Amino acid sequence: MPARSATPARRSASPHRPRTPRRLVAALALAAATATLIAGCTSGGGSGTIDKTAPTHLKGTVSLWHFFTDREAKVVQTAIDGFEKANPDVTVTIHAGQDDEKLQKAISSGQSIDVGLSYTTAIVGSFCSSGAFRDLGPYVKRDKVDLNDIPKAERDYTEYQGTRCTLPVLADVSALMYNKAQFAAAGITEPPKTLDELKADALKLTTYNADGSIKTLGFNPLIDFYENSPEHWSPMIDGQWLAKDGSSLIGKSGGWKKLLTWQKDFVDEIGYDKLRSFTSGLGQEFSADNAFQTGQVAMQIDGEYRSAFIADQAPDLDYGTAPTPVLDGVGHYGASYVAGNVAGIAKGSKNPELAWALLKYLATDTDTQVALANGLKNTPTLTSALTSSKLEVDENYRTFIDAAANEHTITSPATTDGAAYLKTFQDAWNDYQEHGGDLTKILKKVDADIDAANQLAGP
Structure with a gap:
């Protein structure tokens, strides 16, 4: 899909949907093109030293960059209002309508950004490996955050080669x-x-x-x-x-x-x-x-x-x-594919503790996830939110909630070139459905092309 979905005629009544890799041809290209630029402006994936204990009182100003607009931005604002109410000495400065291209350029140019919310998992490989988003591992360990409350597929697509630089904030399930x-x-x-x-x-x-x-x-x-x-x-x-x-x-x-x-x-x-x-x-x-x-x-x-x-x-x-129909004896009926929004702390954040507190609130607070899901009509990325009695679930939505919680639900792994292998496969499939050919040779070439691209992109 393009970097932004087509705007519905009545935007105020339509939901946001986290963007998935296949439908993000523009985002895939952008992630690959900016990976080198970001790597040149930042180094390492670490967050530096952090306080041994979390602050008992939060105070100051923290910025949140996100891509939502109109009605959806108001839903996010309601969640932020809750964070500010719980932390009366904190002010959250919101930069709405900031798509991934703007976010990536701002980070690579050294602008002061605290929390960035992206609509695609395609950035995770480049952002984690380059250090554009900080390593959240020290914060997770210090605050004893229970990552097991995040379904496995979402845990998988929010880290890269052992570095967790993002957390999931709602998802799409097919x-x-x-x-x-x-x-x-x-x-x-x-x-x-x-x-x-x-x-x-x-x-x-x-x-x-x-x-x-x-x-x-x-x-x-x-x-x-x-x-x-x-x-x-x-x-x-x-x-x-x-x-x-x-x-x-x-x-x-x-x-x-x-x-x-x-x-x-x-x-x-x-x-x-x-x-x-x-x-x-x-x-x-x-x-x-x-x-x-x-x-x-x-x-x-x-x-x-x-x-x-x-x-x-x-x-x-x-x-x-x-549920998506499956090849008899091969697929797991009831499972699905999941991808979604990811958020991280920018390398240049001047308020990393406040940024972490805000990120943790959006990604790991059950009631916040439920409120966002009810307002934005996507699936929560916490098991506790998926099973919450406060989540508004009708018969048709139940299919997606059950799939999101299914242990066999899968995602696609991150790479430093923005998961460009997905487009390589898509292009080959498009050609095959029209012209046919020796499928064994076609898929062998897909493997070779993907391997060559991944070697070129590096670890």
Whole structure:
């Protein structure tokens, strides 16, 4: 996705969604391009010496840079009001509407920034390795912060090679959304659990015009449609990305090969050109004429934020949610892919103790996480918040909450080049779905290209 999502027509009623790597082509490029610049302006990942004990009384001014605007910024402001109320001698200076590009440039130029909140996990590798964000390890250890309250996937994507320079602040989780009315009309009584069921249901739900063109599509199998991506499809096969040494596992994985084969067969059965022609006429993902919201596509993989868009833009849509279907015997049904917002203390912070107190409040306070999730309509990144009775959970949101808490839910690992391997894989998949070819050779080249890029980027 672009660095910012398309602005909905009624922004005040639409949710923010943390940006995930596939949909952040611009952010991936930015993270890679600025990694060297940041490394040249900062050194090391350590936070220096810190007080042996946390301050008993907080006093002073601390800055928070974040990317939220409009209604969403007001939700964040409410959380900050709570922090200032608990610490009456502290003033938080908020810099809203600061996207990742502005944040990265400000840090690399030495501006005084205390806490920075990013909308993508793509920055974690470069920020941790360069020291742009401080190592939070000493603070975590000193204050005995229980990181086990953070689900494993979120713990994984907020650190890089043993250095924890960020904490998660809400996340996106993907799942299947389906049109109940179209299911009933087609005689389908429950959402698909396996990929074979997904394909069979999708073909049954697909209708055609008199000229043979697609009228309505059961499920769009094109890997570059809306949220379709290697990341969001990875739970279908419990997809693995990189080995501990950073080398690519994609071509060595039988699961990925089976998934691409299934997808290509699906595309070919309907016809690539026919699918591309139909897709080209659909509305933009974050517009009111989103194809699922208009009924032109009966099923799609999407995030929890979609429910808020539907409530605003298509309130009469009769839909349900279910876990992402999986390759039978390979994936873990009920699990998902997760990524989200990350926050850290900037290298040049002049108020690191205040910055840490604010960051800890946003990321590790259960009630704060619940309030943010209720207001922003994303999933909390604390188990205690996911299970809180204060969290507003309806039937459709429950699917995403359960997936977020699932022990098999996965993410994609950070690299210093902004997880550029995701785009390498995406590009190869795009070409394969159109032109086909020797899949073994294609995936072997994906591995080789990723390995060469990771070696060039360095540790």
